[in-house]
Amino acid sequence: MPHFISLADISATDLRSILDDAHAMKAARKGQSKGSTDPTPALNGDTLAMIFEKASTRTRFSFEQGMRQLGGTSIVAGADQMQLGRGESVADTARVLSRFVDAVMIRSNAHSTITGFAEHADVPVINGLSDHNHPCQIMADLQTLEERGLDLSTATLAWIGDGNNVLASFVNAAPAFGFELRISSPAGYRLDENPITAGLIAAARAKGAVIKNSLSPDEAADGADALITDCWVSMGDTDKAERIAALTPYQIDAALMRKAAPNATFLHCLPAYREQEMTTDVLEGPQSAVWDEAENRLHAQKAVVKWCLS
Ligand code: CP
Ligand code: NVA
Numbered sequence: 001m002p003h004f005i006s007l008a009d010i011s012a013t014d015l016r017s018i019l020d021d022a023h024a025m026k027a028a029r030k031g032q033s034k035g036s037t038d039p040t041p042a043l044n045g046d047t048l049a050m051i052f053e054k055a056s057t058r059t060r061f062s063f064e065q066g067m068r069q070l071g072g073t074s075i076v077a078g079a080d081q082m083q084l085g086r087g088e089s090v091a092d093t094a095r096v097l098s099r100f101v102d103a104v105m106i107r108s109n110a111h112s113t114i115t116g117f118a119e120h121a122d123v124p125v126i127n128g129l130s131d132h133n134h135p136c137q138i139m140a141d142l143q144t145l146e147e148r149g150l151d152l153s154t155a156t157l158a159w160i161g162d163g164n165n166v167l168a169s170f171v172n173a174a175p176a177f178g179f180e181l182r183i184s185s186p187a188g189y190r191l192d193e194n195p196i197t198a199g200l201i202a203a204a205r206a207k208g209a210v211i212k213n214s215l216s217p218d219e220a221a222d223g224a225d226a227l228i229t230d231c232w233v234s235m236g237d238t239d240k241a242e243r244i245a246a247l248t249p250y251q252i253d254a255a256l257m258r259k260a261a262p263n264a265t266f267l268h269c270l271p272a273y274r275e276q277e278m279t280t281d282v283l284e285g286p287q288s289a290v291w292d293e294a295e296n297r298l299h300a301q302k303a304v305v306k307w308c309l310s
Contacts, residue, residue, distance in 0.1 A: 002308050003118045004126045007135045007169055008203065012176035014307065015139075021303035022143050022296070034065065041071030042306050046102040048072060050128065053079040053108045054235045058270065059128045059136065062297040063105055063305075070302055075101065079108075094120035103308050106130075109236055111196065124308035126301075131165060131236060132196050136304060137269045138169040140296035141228070142177060144289050147296075148265050150225055153178035158224035158260070160184045160217050161250050161277050162243070163191035166230045166269050171200045175207035182212045184220035186246045217250055221259040227252050228267040229277045244276065252278040257287060265289050 007015065029038050048067050050060065060076060067074040079085050084093050094117045097104055103124045106114045111132035118125040127135055142152060156179065159167050163185040171191065174181045183191065183201075191197045192213070201211050212220075221227055232247040233240045257266065266278070266288040274280045282288060 001118070001121075002124050002310075004124065004135060004304050004308055005114055005118060006127070006133055007138060007172035007176065008200070010176075015173070015176045018139060018303045018307050019143055019146070019300070021306060022139065022300040023146065025302055026143075026296070026299040029069065035068055037071050038069050041069075042302075043067070043070040043072035043309065046070075046072040046309055047100070048074045048103045048105055048126075048305060049097050049101040050074060050076045050105045051079055051082065051084070051107070052076070052128075053106075053113070054129070056107055056128070058294055058297050059105075059107060063128070063301055066298050066302040066305065069298075070305060072102075072305070090116045091120040093117070094125075095122075098122040103305060126304060126308060129165065133168040133172060134166045134269070135169045135172070136297065136301050137166055138173050139300035139304060141170075141267055141269070141293055142173065143296045143300050144267065144293040145226055145265060147292065148289060150265070155225045156180040156182065156223065156261075157226045157228060158182040158184065158220040159228050160220050160252055160256070161229035162189050162232050162234065162247060163194065163197070164230055164234050165197075167191055168197045168200055170228070171204045171209075171211065174204050174209035174211060180210040180212070182215055182220040182224060184215045184217045184250060186250060188246055189243065190214065217252075217256055218259060221256050224260045224264060226265040226267055227257060227260050230269055231271065231273050232277055233273075247277070251276065252282055254279065254281055254285075257282055257285075263287065267293055270294055 064074045098121050105126040105128045107128035108114050108130045111130035114127050232243050268290050
């Protein structure tokens with residue numbers, strides 16, 4: 001079953017073809033109204049169910065509109081509106097939804113909810129973000145960098161900030177796409193220090209990825225092609241004050257952007273918290289690609305859905 005749960009589990013060839021398809025589908029519908037179906041719709045009424053245990057703006061709207069553009073349809077529910085929220089098991093929910101829909105996207109608190117669902121589902125399952133990773137986001141991010149002319153096989157990407165679920169998917173993508181990944185996160189907030197994501201860097205390195213970890217923000221930024229960050233307080237994090245204190249030296253500002261390559265791209269998956277993880281001038285500046293990045297969720301996920309259903 002072609003589940004899209006972790007980029008580490010999908011072949012480099014398949015990830016490359018998903019990205020190529022995302023570029024092609026975006027180009028093919030240029031100028032069309034946003035709700036119209038693609039010139040050659042890939043689906044014929046296939047239905048994606050979406051279950052949200054946490055808030056979402058981009059993931060929800062992009063998947064819904066993406067299914068419409070593909071010629072499919074979607075059904076959305078908050079987990080708290082389902083019997084899941086009253087104790088029905090993930091396994092039973094998976095078996096029942098598999099009778100109604102062609103694929104299921106889940107945004108969960110615990111990653112095990114998604115893997116547990118996939119174990120019992122007869123249809124593909126897509127990870128719409130968990131405490132472990134956020135694979136759809138990174139496909140959109142890589143599409144955005146390629147649109148800006150970057151060759152991922154020779155690029156250097158720098159992550160500066162919290163060692164969180166979004167970073168985990170960059171780590172998982174590194175061996176498949178070949179980019180060098182530099183990571184700068186404060187002690188206490190490093191990917192390897194979190195039991196949920198410990199070992200991901202070693203696994204990516206074992207597959208040949210070049211990952212430089214525990215760098216200072218200056219070392220990470222030096223000549224990099226992209227500086228990337230995310231909010232300092234993710235959904236579910238409870239230690240807000242401590243995080244902000246630890247992460248303040250890791251803010252991306254104009255001075256740090258100047259240390260990167262000329263015309264380096266700034267990425268952020270959004271939502272952004274201005275004057276925390278980045279200054280407003282960086283977020284709103286000419287090197288920021290965050291709005292294209294958000295739009296590309298739509299195109300990248302359409303390609304993911306097609307891959308899952310093909
Ligand atoms: N970047 C992202 O996943 O946004 P949402 O939480 O709004 O879906
Ligand atoms: N790291 C963030 C990403 C939000 C899209 C979170 O998990 O809340």
